[in-house]
Amino acid sequence: MASGHGYSYAGIFSLLSKCQSIQHLELDYILFLNDNHVMELSSHLVGLLSLRLSRCFMVTYSALFSLVMNCPSLSDIKMEDIGGKSVMNYDSLMEFGVYPQLKSLYLRYNSWLSDESITMIVSHFPNLHLLDLKSCKNISQQGIIQVLKRCHKISHLNLSLCNLSSGVKLSEMNFEVPKLKMLNLSFSEVDDATLYVISKNCPRLLQLLLNGCLGCTEKGVKYVLENCTQLREIDLGNCLNVHINVAASVLFSSPSLRKITVPPHFRFSESERKLLLRRGCIVCPSFRL
Structure with a gap:
């Protein structure tokens, strides 16, 4: 059967x-392309290091396990906006074992992902460094807590456009995430209480993206800058409830910062910008929504 691209599965397999x-x-x-195709192809890809398998709407997350079983060097997988849930149940997937080779997993725009499914998936990948869950709207803060408990080596976590307003809050997290360096919470329902816990439990954070987080104020920003002493970038774009004057004094008191994205109403004077630039810190405007 030929595809709209002018080639068929037989051609890909050949x-x-x-x-x-x-x-x-x-x-x-x-x-x-479907799960059976991916399983068959993976047996011929033993040297594969990275794979993009996005917007293949007949593929489910069962294909992920076929890939890691048959491709022992596969460390980077992008499966964004795929077909959805597998016909296999979670109990059968638990038998697949552990696959330490996988380091980066991109699962953007998979609205079918739930707390249960993402917890099950990441439990098989103990060396996961990067997890991208952008716009996975059915994962709650409780699911994120379970991910962080299992992924002790995670350094990059993207939760932008996630619906994090229901269930257990990140503010109830009571354990440290020592290796987390980049956290993207843009356009998610986080508040100052969440920022306080993040600042206490993620001390080595280098990059925090809060674009469009209307629940955050200068109080939460202050928590982060006081406790994350290595922070190099903070994005406050469209954080309309961050008060100008207080935030400015807090930002100037953080010598580690190298990049600041400010809210639309925020204005540094020319002398303030030059002072920050001499410290090696650039100021970027945010784009208005």
């Missing part, structure tokens, strides 16, 4: 079975 030294592969927008 190519990959003859080119088994491929290390990086993109299979985006292949509408006929």
Whole structure:
């Protein structure tokens, strides 16, 4: 069966079975591709290092486990906006074992992901460093807490556009996440209480993105800058409830900062900008919504 791209699964299989030294592969927008196809192809991709498998709407997360089982060097997987839930149940997936080779997992725009499914998925990848859950709107703060408990090596976490307003709050997190360096909470329902807990439990944070977080004020920003003493970038774009004067004094008191994105109503004077620039810190305007 030919696809709209002008090629078929038979053509893909023929190519990959003859080119088994491929290390990086993109299979985006292949509408006929399904889990069985991925399982069959993965047996010919033993040297694969990275794979993009996004917007393949007949593929489910079962394909993820076929890939890590058959591709022992696969460390980077993008499965964004895929088909949805697997016909397999969680109990059967728990038998798949542990796969330490996977370091980066991008699961953006998968609205079918739940707290239960993401907790189950990450429990198989103990060396996960990067997890991207942008716009996974059915994952709550409780699910994120379970992810952080299991992923002790995680350094980059993207939760932008996630619906984090229900259930257990991140503010109830009572354990440290020592390796977390980048946290993106843009356009999510976080508040000052959440920022306080993040500042206490993520002491090595280097980059915090809060664009569009209307629940955050200068009080929460102050918590972060006082406790995350290595922070190099903070994005306060469209944080309309961050008071100008208080925030300015707090930002100037943080010598580690190298990049500040300010809210639309926020104005540094020319002398203040030059002073920050001499310290190696640039000030960026935010784009109005």
